[in-house]
Amino acid sequence: MALACAGAKPTTNLRGPPPTTAADRAMAQLSELYLDASLAHNPVTASYLGYHKYDGRWPDWSPAGIERSLQTVKRFERELGRIDEKQLSPPYAIDRQLILARLAAERFNLLELKPAEWDVQAYNEAIGSGLYHLTLPPADPAALLARRTALLERLEGLPRFLETAKQRLKETPQAHLEFVLAQNPGNAKTVEETLPPLFEAHPELSVRFQAARGKAVAAINDYQKWLEVELKPKATASFRLGREKWERKLRHTLETEVSVADLETDARAGLAALRFQMYDLALPLYRQLRPDDLSYQNLAGDERINLVVGTVLSEAAKEHGTPETFFADVKAQSDKIITFLEKSDLISLPPKTDNFVIEPTPPFLDGLAVAFYNPAPAFEPDVKKSYWISSVPKPGTADAESYLREYNRHMLQALTIHEAFPGHYVQLYWSSHSPYASQVKQVLESGTMTEGWAVMIEQLVHEAGYADDDPKCRLFHLKMRLRVYLNAILDLMMHTSTGPEAEVDQQALQMLTSLGFQENAEATRKIRRAKLTSTQLSTYFVGYREMLGIYRDGQKKPGFQRKQFLEKMIGYGSIPPAMIRTLLTQDGLL
Numbered sequence: 010m011a012l013a014c015a016g017a018k019p020t021t022n023l024r025g026p027p028p029t030t031a032a033d034r035a036m037a038q039l040s041e042l043y044l045d046a047s048l049a050h051n052p053v054t055a056s057y058l059g060y061h062k063y064d065g066r067w068p069d070w071s072p073a074g075i076e077r078s079l080q081t082v083k084r085f086e087r088e089l090g091r092i093d094e095k096q097l098s099p100p101y102a103i104d105r106q107l108i109l110a111r112l113a114a115e116r117f118n119l120l121e122l123k124p125a126e127w128d129v130q131a132y133n134e135a136i137g138s139g140l141y142h143l144t145l146p147p148a149d150p151a152a153l154l155a156r157r158t159a160l161l162e163r164l165e166g167l168p169r170f171l172e173t174a175k176q177r178l179k180e181t182p183q184a185h186l187e188f189v190l191a192q193n194p195g196n197a198k199t200v201e202e203t204l205p206p207l208f209e210a211h212p213e214l215s216v217r218f219q220a221a222r223g224k225a226v227a228a229i230n231d232y233q234k235w236l237e238v239e240l241k242p243k244a245t246a247s248f249r250l251g252r253e254k255w256e257r258k259l260r261h262t263l264e265t266e267v268s269v270a271d272l273e274t275d276a277r278a279g280l281a282a283l284r285f286q287m288y289d290l291a292l293p294l295y296r297q298l299r300p301d302d303l304s305y306q307n308l309a310g311d312e313r314i315n316l317v318v319g320t321v322l323s324e325a326a327k328e329h330g331t332p333e334t335f336f337a338d339v340k341a342q343s344d345k346i347i348t349f350l351e352k353s354d355l356i357s358l359p360p361k362t363d364n365f366v367i368e369p370t371p372p373f374l375d376g377l378a379v380a381f382y383n384p385a386p387a388f389e390p391d392v393k394k395s396y397w398i399s400s401v402p403k404p405g406t407a408d409a410e411s412y413l414r415e416y417n418r419h420m421l422q423a424l425t426i427h428e429a430f431p432g433h434y435v436q437l438y439w440s441s442h443s444p445y446a447s448q449v450k451q452v453l454e455s456g457t458m459t460e461g462w463a464v465m466i467e468q469l470v471h472e473a474g475y476a477d478d479d480p481k482c483r484l485f486h487l488k489m490r491l492r493v494y495l496n497a498i499l500d501l502m503m504h505t506s507t508g509p510e511a512e513v514d515q516q517a518l519q520m521l522t523s524l525g526f527q528e529n530a531e532a533t534r535k536i537r538r539a540k541l542t543s544t545q546l547s548t549y550f551v552g553y554r555e556m557l558g559i560y561r562d563g564q565k566k567p568g569f570q571r572k573q574f575l576e577k578m579i580g581y582g583s584i585p586p587a588m589i590r591t592l593l594t595q596d597g598l599l
Contacts, residue, residue, distance in 0.1 A: 024444075024446065024448050024451070025444070025445060025446060025447025025448065025449075025450070026098075026100050026444065026445060026447075028098075028101065029098050030097070030098065032093060032097050032101070033097055033098055035092055036092055036097055036101040036105055037101065039085075039088055039092065040104055040448070040449050043085055043449075044060075044448060044449065045062070046081055046085070047081075048060050048062070049062075050068065050069065050077070051068050052065075052067065052068060052139075053067070053068060053135050053138050053142075056143055057138055057386060058386045058387045058388055058452060059385075059386025059387060059389030060386075060387075060388045061152075061155075061159065064156065064159030064160070064163065065158070065159040065162030066162075066166065067135070067139060067166050067167070068135060068170075069173075070125035070132075070173060070174075070177060071173055071176075075119060079120070082115050082116050085112055086112050089108060092105060094106075100445065100447060103450070103584060104447055104450065107449055107450065107584065108449065108453065110261070110453075113261065114261035117261055121254065121257075122254075122258070126178070127178065127179070127180055127182070127246050128181070128185060129178055129185050129186055129189050129240065130188060130541055132170075132171075132178070132189075133192055133196070134373055134374070136170070136171075136193075137196055137199070137371060137372065137373020137374065138373065139163055140164070140196070140200070140204070141371050141373070142386075143159060143160040144203060144207060145392065146392075147392070148389055148392045154211065157207060157211050158214065160207070161214055161217055164200070164204070164218070164222065164225050165221045165224075165225075167224075167225045167228055167229075168224055168225065168227075171228050171231075171232045175235055175239075178240060180244070181240060181244050182244065182246050182247060182540065183244040183245070184248050184537060184540040185244075185248065185541060186236065186241060186244040188537065188541060189236065190233070190236055191376070192374075192376070193229065193232065193233050193236065195371075195372025195375065196229050197226050197230060197233075198372060199372060200222055200225050200229065204218075204222065248543075249504050249505070249506070250504045250543050251504070251505065252269075252504075255501075255504040255505055255544065256269050258543060258544050259544045259547060262456065262457075262544040262545065262547070262548065263457050263547065263551050264585040264587075265586070265587055267551060269501070272497060272501070272550070272551070273497070273498065273501055276494045276495075276497040276498050276550055277494070279493075279494045280491065280498070280524065283491055283494065284311070284314050284318070284491070284524070285314070286487060287314070287318045287488070287491075288314045288317055288318055290480055290487065291321040291322075292317055294321045294480060294481065295317045298320065298321065299320070305317050311523075311524070315523060315526075318484075319526055321484065322484065322485070322488060322526050325417065325419060325481045325484070325485070326417045326420075326528070327414070327417070328417050328418050328419065328481075329413040329414060329416070329417035330413065330418065331404075332404040332413070335401055335413075335416075336367065338418055338421055339396075339398055339421055340367055342418065342421045342422045342425050343367065343396075343425050343429060343430060346422065346425055346426055346430045346470075346475070347430055349470075349474075349475050350430060350431060350470075353474065353475075354572060355431065355469065355571070355572065355575070356435060356466075356572055356575050356576060357439070357572070357576060358430070358435060359434070359435065359438040359439075363391075363394075364385070364391065364392060364393045365393075365396070365429075366393060366395050366396070367395070367396045367398065368395050368396075368397060369398060369399075369400065370399040371397070374397070374399075375400055376399055376400070376402075376534070377399075377538060377541065377542075378399065378534075378538060379398070379399050379412075379416060379424070379531075380398050380424055380428050381395075381396075381397040381399075381428070382395070382396055382397070382428045382433035382434055383395040383396075384437045384441070385437075385438075387441065387451035387454075388451075390441035390451075394434065394437075394438075396425075396429045401413065408529075408530050409530075411528040411529050411530035412530040412531070414528050415527065415530055415531040417485075419482045419484075419485035420485045420489065422476070422482055422486075423467060423485055423489035424489070426467045426470055426475075427463045427464065427467055427489070428463070431466050432462070432466055432467065433459060433462075433463050435579075436462045436463070436579045436583070437583065440579050440581075440582050443579075443580045443582055445580060445582065446580075446581065446583075447582070450581070450582030450583065451582060451583070454583040455584055455585045455586075456545065456548045457551055457585055457586060458552060458556065458583050458584060458585055458586055459583050460548045461549070461552020461553045461554075461555055461586060464490065464493050464552065464553035465556045465557045465560060466575075467489065468490070468557070469560070471483060491524075491525045491526070492525065492527075492535075493550045493553050494550055495521060495524065495525045496547065496550060497546065497550035497551070498520070499520070499535065499539050499546060500539055500544060500546040500547045502516070502517055502520075503517065503536070503539040503540055503543075504544075514536055517532075517539075518532050518533065521535060521536070552586065555586035555587070556578070556586050556589075559586060559593065560574070560575075560578070563593065563598055566598060566599060574598060577593065577596070578593070
């Protein structure tokens with residue numbers, strides 16, 4: 010999140026426990042100034058978070074804008090240095106730590122990563138997100154005209170933002186450019202098809218909108234040509250960060266000290282152990298499929314596991330829907346999981362009246378991952394939140410069949426547990442409605458915590474008895490967990506390897522399809538995602554390890570109550586696992 014100097018004192022309504030000391034009050038005031046300053050410079054993020062003060066603007070990624078961001082980082086580091094953490098109550102001490110960590114990450118981003126100079130995907134995502142989040146209906150209908158006016162102002166400013174992109178992007182990695190070339194036309198489609206109906210009820214804006222619409226579409230189409238003609242020959246930059254820079258970014262992403270050597274060792278050990286667990290589960294099913302075939306007994310190690318587990322998974326993968334039924338299949342699995350959770354009383358679910366939907370992934374992100382959870386904005390926790398499902402690629406092709414085999418009806422259950430029930434949706438709902446979780450904790454969300462929770466809770470759902478009578482479903486749950494270890498290994502491999510890109514890609518593909526039993530459609534997309542999102546894939550394994558460790562330690566405590574403990578874990582907000590451990594200890598639960 011880039012920063013800029015704040016103007017007048019903001020008027021945010023910060024949630025969380027009230028300040029109890031003078032130091033707390035000073036920290037609360039500085040937090041408010043920090044949030045406003047950061048969101049002033051990144052208005053697209055502000056809109057995503059439901060902070061609508063800067064809705065009509067685009068981020069300023071010019072050299073002057075970047076310099077202002079850097080100066081603001083330094084300013085807030087100085088201001089936070091004047092607050093003695095020892096004088097703060099625990100909630101405010103955590104807010105101070107979170108802001109300092111984010112400032113350090115932003116300093117690293119501005120001075121060393123410099124994405125504005127090469128990351129063409131960052132511009133594309135800003136365009137898509139900047140438009141999409143202003144199309145959502147506001148919680149207060151009275152704010153609709155203001156929201157539409159801001160959307161119009163942003164549309165009018167789009168050509169200028171694209172000119173900045175042309176001036177700043179001197180080179181880019183080929184993987185980033187290829188993705189944007191495929192996704193950018195979706196931005197034009199949004200302007201041409203999605204936006205016009207939104208302005209039909211606002212005739213006072215129609216003249217401006219029609220003018221802005223035409224200019225915006227022309228600018229996007231011109232930008233597409235520029236990407237193809239001007240930038241494509243310069244798509245020679247490496248997507249790799251290199252070991253030293255990747256390790257430094259990893260520490261900022263994870264917000265925890267981690268040994269990269271131990272991370273890889275532990276991930277490979279976890280991968281091997283889980284594959285043996287899958288073998289034990291798959292062997293009875295294999296014998297049912299091939300009762301007269303004992304040839305697997307002549308194999309050992311990975312070869313035997315690959316034959317037995319791979320055969321069972323391949324046969325079960327045939328139980329999938331079609332591109333036309335994909336959304337209905339997701340909805341059916343969601344209903345099944347909700348029914349189990351209500352009976353098991355594992356954790357409280359959000360009210361059925363909550364504004365939660367399952368819908369297609371917006372064009373600017375479609376295909377980056379098969380599914381996303383898009384939470385309600387941090388400043389508007391009760392507006393729409395979405396479980397996004399990406400489109401099935403080109404129906405009738407081998408790629409589409411591979412995609413559907415990967416996301417068969419068994420795998421869709423694992424995916425839905427992770428993304429929605431009781432994964433990201435449930436966790437983020439209760440975190441956003443927690444009386445403890447301040448606005449800072451909502452905005453500066455820890456991906457290590459949220460991904461770690463989602464992976465951990467998948468495991469706990471099955472430990473609670475889900476699919477006890479369905480070994481195929483449990484096998485695909487374990488296959489889903491294989492990704493946790495493979496993601497971390499892949500992240501490291503893609504960004505620290507020094508060999509030719511094609512050779513490393515082939516090694517990665519072999520690892521994902523052989524050790525991870527992934528369909529080619531999944532594996533190739535995961536390799537692309539690793540190139541586009543350095544360090545994010547490591548959050549699953551590190552978060553899972555830390556969150557599960559907290560839970561297992563809690564189980565050892567006399568008087569442990571499962572539901573109470575899980576709800577306490579997410580009740581502090583989406584903060585790094587180490588902070589959750591500290592707070593649970595202070596509350597006597599560890």
